[in-house]
Each structure stands twice: as C-alpha cells, then as structure tokens.
Amino acid sequence: MRIYFLKHIFMTVMVLLVVIIILALLVHIVPGDPARVFLGQRATPELIARFRSSMDLDQPAHIQIARFLWRTLHGDLGVDLWTGRPLTDTIGDVLPHTIILAFTSLFLAVLVGIPLGVFSASHPDSWADRLTAIISISFITIPSYVGGLIMLLVFAVQLNMLPAMGVGEISNPIDYARHLVMPSVALAIPWMGYLARLVRTSLLEVFNADYIRAARAAGLQEHLILYKYALKNALIPTMAVLGVGIGNLMGGAVFVEVIFNRPGMGTLIFNAIQLRNYPLVRAGVLIIALLFILANLLTDLIYTYLDPRIQIERK
Amino acid sequence: METHFTRRSRVHNILNRIPVLGDVLKRPLGALGFAIVLGFGLIVVFAPSIAPHDSETLDIPHMLEGPSSTYILGTDHLGRDILSRLIYGSRIALGTSLSAVSIALSLGLILGLISGYLGGNADNIILVILDSIQAFPAVILALAVLALLGPSLLNVILVIGLTWTPGYARVTRAQVLSVKENVYIEAERSLGASRKRILLIHILPNILAPLVILLAMDLPVVITFEAGLSFLGLGVPPPTPSWGSILSEGFRFIRNSPWPITWAGLTLMLTTLGFTLFGETLRDVLDPRFSGLWRA
Numbered sequence: 001m002r003i004y005f006l007k008h009i010f011m012t013v014m015v016l017l018v019v020i021i022i023l024a025l026l027v028h029i030v031p032g033d034p035a036r037v038f039l040g041q042r043a044t045p046e047l048i049a050r051f052r053s054s055m056d057l058d059q060p061a062h063i064q065i066a067r068f069l070w071r072t073l074h075g076d077l078g079v080d081l082w083t084g085r086p087l088t089d090t091i092g093d094v095l096p097h098t099i100i101l102a103f104t105s106l107f108l109a110v111l112v113g114i115p116l117g118v119f120s121a122s123h124p125d126s127w128a129d130r131l132t133a134i135i136s137i138s139f140i141t142i143p144s145y146v147g148g149l150i151m152l153l154v155f156a157v158q159l160n161m162l163p164a165m166g167v168g169e170i171s172n173p174i175d176y177a178r179h180l181v182m183p184s185v186a187l188a189i190p191w192m193g194y195l196a197r198l199v200r201t202s203l204l205e206v207f208n209a210d211y212i213r214a215a216r217a218a219g220l221q222e223h224l225i226l227y228k229y230a231l232k233n234a235l236i237p238t239m240a241v242l243g244v245g246i247g248n249l250m251g252g253a254v255f256v257e258v259i260f261n262r263p264g265m266g267t268l269i270f271n272a273i274q275l276r277n278y279p280l281v282r283a284g285v286l287i288i289a290l291l292f293i294l295a296n297l298l299t300d301l302i303y304t305y306l307d308p309r310i311q312i313e314r315k
Numbered sequence: 316m317e318t319h320f321t322r323r324s325r326v327h328n329i330l331n332r333i334p335v336l337g338d339v340l341k342r343p344l345g346a347l348g349f350a351i352v353l354g355f356g357l358i359v360v361f362a363p364s365i366a367p368h369d370s371e372t373l374d375i376p377h378m379l380e381g382p383s384s385t386y387i388l389g390t391d392h393l394g395r396d397i398l399s400r401l402i403y404g405s406r407i408a409l410g411t412s413l414s415a416v417s418i419a420l421s422l423g424l425i426l427g428l429i430s431g432y433l434g435g436n437a438d439n440i441i442l443v444i445l446d447s448i449q450a451f452p453a454v455i456l457a458l459a460v461l462a463l464l465g466p467s468l469l470n471v472i473l474v475i476g477l478t479w480t481p482g483y484a485r486v487t488r489a490q491v492l493s494v495k496e497n498v499y500i501e502a503e504r505s506l507g508a509s510r511k512r513i514l515l516i517h518i519l520p521n522i523l524a525p526l527v528i529l530l531a532m533d534l535p536v537v538i539t540f541e542a543g544l545s546f547l548g549l550g551v552p553p554p555t556p557s558w559g560s561i562l563s564e565g566f567r568f569i570r571n572s573p574w575p576i577t578w579a580g581l582t583l584m585l586t587t588l589g590f591t592l593f594g595e596t597l598r599d600v601l602d603p604r605f606s607g608l609w610r611a
Binding site: 022293 | 344443444446447450451452453454455456458459460462463464535539542543546547549562565566569570573576577580583584587588591592595
C-alpha cells in the first residue's frame with residue numbers, strides 16, 4: 001500500500017512539473033512577439049518591457065521555466081501588470097468565494113443526487129425509476145450557464161426575489177447565502193443528475209454481489225441491507241467522482257460567476273483576458289490547476305484506502 | 316459468415332449492417348433521442364430553406380420584440396430573427412463539435428495505440444502528458460489557450476480537440492492493452508507480421524466499439540462546451556450566429572427581453588438531451604456490461 005501511495009505521489013509531482021512547464025511556455029503558441037500580440041492596442045514600449053520582464057521573455061526557454069518554477073515554489077506569482085500589486089493578494093481576495101461556491105454546489109448535488117439514485121435503484125424498472133431517469137438525464141443536459149441565465153431571468157429580473165449581482169457582505173451570512181443560492185444551484189443541477197445516475201448504477205451492481213444475496217437469503221430486512229451493506233460500497237465510486245467534481249466545479253464556476261457578476265477565480269481570469277493581463281491569467285490558471293491536482297490526489301488516496309482492490313486492478 | 320451475408324437480399328443486408336440502430340430504436344428513450352438527433356440533422360442540412368429570414372439582416376425598429384407572426388420567436392437586440400439565427404446556429408454547433416471530436420479521436424487513437432502497444436518509456440511519457448492536460452479543468456485550459464490565440468472558429472475547434480484528446484487516448488490504450496494479450500495477436504506476431512500490420516489490421520478494428528460509444532456520449536458535452544465558450548466571448552466571433560453568442564447577447568439585454576435567452580437555452584437543452592439519450596442508449600446496446608442498467 002505504501003509503495004502504491006509513493007508511486008502515486010511521484011506521478012502527481014511529475015504532472016505538476018509538466019503543468020508548470022506548459023504554463024511557462026504557453027505564451028509562445030502566439031505567432032510573433034507575445035508581448036506585442038497580447039497587449040494589442042494597449043502596447044506601449046514601457047508596458048511591453050514590463051510584460052517581457054515579468055514573464056522572462058528575454059531569457060531562453062529553460063530559464064523561463066526554471067524561474068517560473070522557482071517563484072511558484074516560493075509562493076510568488078508575480079505582480080499585476082497595471083497596478084504592481086502582488087498577484088497572490090489579488091487571487092487571495094477572490095479565491096474563498098470560488099471555493100465556497102464550489103463546495104456549496106457539491107453539497108447540493110450530493111443532497112439531491114444521492115437520494116434520487118438510491119430511490120431509483122431500490123425501485124428498479126418501475127415507472128418511478130423511469131421518471132427519475134428522465135429527470136436526471138434532463139438535469140445533466142442543463143449547462144450551468146443556461147440554468148443560471150434562466151434563474152436570473154425568473155428570480156431576479158421578473159420576480160425580484162433574489163439578488164442578481166455580487167456576493168453580498170461576508171459579515172452578513174444571510175445576505176451572503178442569498179447571493180449564493182442561484183449560482184450554486186445553477187452549478188449543481190448537472191451534477192445532481194449525474195450523481196443520481198452514478199449512484200443508481202453502482203447500487204444495482206452491488207445488489208448483484210454475493211454478500212447482498214447472502215444477506216437477502218438470510219432474511220435481513222431490505223432497508224437494513226440497503227443502508228448498512230449496499231450503500232456503503234456503492235458510494236465508493238461516487239467518492240472518487242466527487243474529488244474530480246470539486247475541481248471541475250471550480251473551473252466551471254467561471255460561467256455562473258460571470259452571469260452573477262461574482263468575484264471569484266472565474267471572473268478573475270475572464271476579466272484578465274478582457275484586460276489583456278496575461279500574467280494574471282496564467283497565475284489564476286495555475287492556482288486552479290494546483291487545486292484540481294491536489295483534489296484528485298487526495299480522493300485517489302482516500303479511494304485506495306477505502307477500497308484496497310483498486311491498487312491491484314490498476315497495476 | 317461472409318457468404319452468409321452476401322446471399323441475402325440487398326435491403327436485408329443493409330438492415331443487418333446496422334442492427335445497432337434497430338436496437339436503439341426499440342427503446343422509447345433511445346427512439347426519442349434519435350428523433351431529436353435526426354430533426355437536428357435535418358435542420359443543419361436544410362437550414363437555408365427552413366429559416367424564415369436571413370440570419371444577419373437587421374431590423375432595428377423591431378428589435379427585442381416578443382414572438383409575432385413575422386418573427387415567430389421574436390427578435391434580438393439588432394432586430395434579427397431569433398428563429399433563423401438558431402437554425403443557422405445549429406450548423407456552427409454541429410460543425411465545431413464534430414470537427415473537434417474528430418481531432419480528439421484521431422490524436423487520441425494515435426497516442427493510445429503507441430502507448431498501449433509499445434509500453435515502456437513511450438507509454439510513461441504519453442501518460443504524463445495526458446495527465447497534465449487533464450490536470451486543468453477543461454474550461455480553464457480552453458480559456459488560457461484561447462486568451463492567447465484569440466477567438467476564432469478554427470481556434471475553438473483546435474482547443475476543444477486538444478482538451479478532449481486524453482479521453483480517447485486512455486480508452487484506446489486500455490483497449491489495446493487488453494486486445495494485444497489475445498492468442499490471435501501472438502499467432503500473427505510469430506508468423507512474422509509487422510507492428511504496423513498488427514496494429515492496423517488486427518488491433519484497430521477490435522477496439523472501435525468503445526470509441527464509438529465515447530464519441531456519441533461526448534458530442535452533446537462538446538456542443539454545450541462550445542456554446543459556453545461562445546457565451547464567454549471566446550468562441551465563434553460575431554456576427555456568425557452561434558447558440559452561445561445568442562445567449563451572451565441575450566444576457567446583455569436580459570432586462571429588455573427574455574426571449575433570446577429563453578429560446579436559445581431551450582434549443583441547447585433539447586439538442587443535448589436528444590444526443591445524450593441517443594448516446595446512452597447506444598452505449599447500452601453496444602456494451603453488454605451495461606445492459607439492464609438503463610432500460611427506461
């Protein structure tokens with residue numbers, strides 16, 4: 001087990017390195033001088049010089065990578081092209097909002113998705129099962145930006161029930177929560193459907209296992225079999241998906257953050273693109289990728305711990 | 316088997332070649348999905364004859380109007396006919412997603428075949444590259460690259476193609492790993508067949524089914540992904556009518572008219588629903604391991 005863990009962590013470190021190399025060199029996919037092309041009409045000689053020095057564009061590629069890696073390891077993401085403010089501060093200001101949004105969405109998805117899946121699997125092939133199937137598939141096909149726009153239209157523009165913009169005051173939890181409702185629901189809807197399908201599939205698989213048949217043959221009560229034996233095992237694959245889910249939700253947050261004008265990593269990157277502030281784009285992308293990789297590593301390790309068969313299967 | 320097939324009548328022969336479709340249509344939700352996909356396909360092909368108006372003709376006096384007899388679904392902020400824009404937008408949706416998925420499939424096939432069949436260092440290097448691409452949430456990777464390249468149809472296709480490559484490479488690799496252990500591959504190798512021959516003639520045809528399933532399941536995801544990028548202004552640039560840009564323009568005028576968002580949102584949801592139902596049913600039919608799990 002320990003060897004498996006070490007191997008896994010080693011692979012993750014390799015991936016982190018490659019991710020940093022990709023991000024250090026990504027700017028060169030632009031034909032021509034990246035500083036000039038990216039700054040566009042805003043390019044003044046002074047700004048071009050600042051752009052080039054902040055990204056070490058005057059240095060050879062390996063130095064660019066080495067410096068980017070060195071600074072990242074020291075928690076230095078550079079300074080803002082326009083204001084000179086450290087990017088770590090800019091990111092630190094908005095990151096909590098995105099993390100809260102992503103976790104709230106994940107919580108909502110679990111809250112709705114898992115019971116739906118359990119209900120569906122415990123009534124297989126009934127009309128209720130089919131209805132749940134249709135509902136969950138429809139949920140999967142509602143992209144967060146469509147759900148967000150329609151909610152914005154109905155609950156903010158037409159009914160004026162919920163605030164349309166911003167995150168509200170953190171010091172006022174009720175206000176903050178009211179601002180969180182629409183974005184988190186919009187982000188959670190596809191995941192509700194997805195989790196419902198996933199839980200149903202894995203529960204049905206577990207129901208066929210010998211130990212469940214044995215429990216049935218022994219005359220255990222259905223709900224005891226379901227909640228005490230089947231569900232525990234059926235939720236293991238769901239756990240693995242949730243790890244990937246939290247990362248994806250942080251990335252996908254960009255849509256609802258833009259729609260509801262919430263400060264967050266998504267709007268940060270989105271606005272930085274509009275303002276042609278590439279160092280900020282790069283720093284934001286790096287942070288999201290780091291969190292994503294970390295979440296994946298953690299779930300993988302927990303997953304392997306919960307279900308030791310995995311390490312054998314993956315060899 | 317060959318002679319058995321050739322002796323049958325021509326019609327019969329065609330039906331036998333697509334038994335999968337018949338099985339999909341036997342299931343109500345599969346049939347519904349197929350009907351939506353078919354309708355979507357017809358709209359894509361016959362867009363110029365179906366669309367009641369030109370998709371780019373302005374009618375400023377009638378801007379942001381609700382449904383009327385002239386403009387069945389209403390007009391956008393420049394007085395353009397929403398219905399016609401949605402109809403032409405279907406071409407962008409299908410065109411970009413099909414091209415992007417084809418790029419992902421071809422690149423993924425090549426990488427997957429190499430890493431699965433050769434193994435060793437080539438395999439390790441390819442795996443780390445795939446892991447690194449997947450270390451970014453798809454939207455974020457696309458944003459980072461499109462921010463540099465600028466929005467254009469070709470760039471969007473390339474970026475989506477690249478982002479989706481690891482999925483195909485992984486499935487290909489896993490399939491190659493399991494197929495290459497078969498006795499007939501070993502027999503072929505001991506008879507002196509070249510690597511190329513083994514890969515192309517013996518392995519490739521045997522690994523296609525899961526890739527077809529993946530392709531069918533990915534299409535709706537890619538359609539919404541492209542629309543999302545266009546919504547953020549990083550997809551297909553205006554005035555080309557794409558569903559994402561209709562949504563994004565509707566968002567700007569959300570307080571003036573609910574119609575662009577409503578219709579574009581519904582179109583997008585209905586299309587992805589059709590493709591998803593079709594894809595899921597296709598997976599059930601092609602992959603017996605899943606049969607019975609999705610019998611609605």
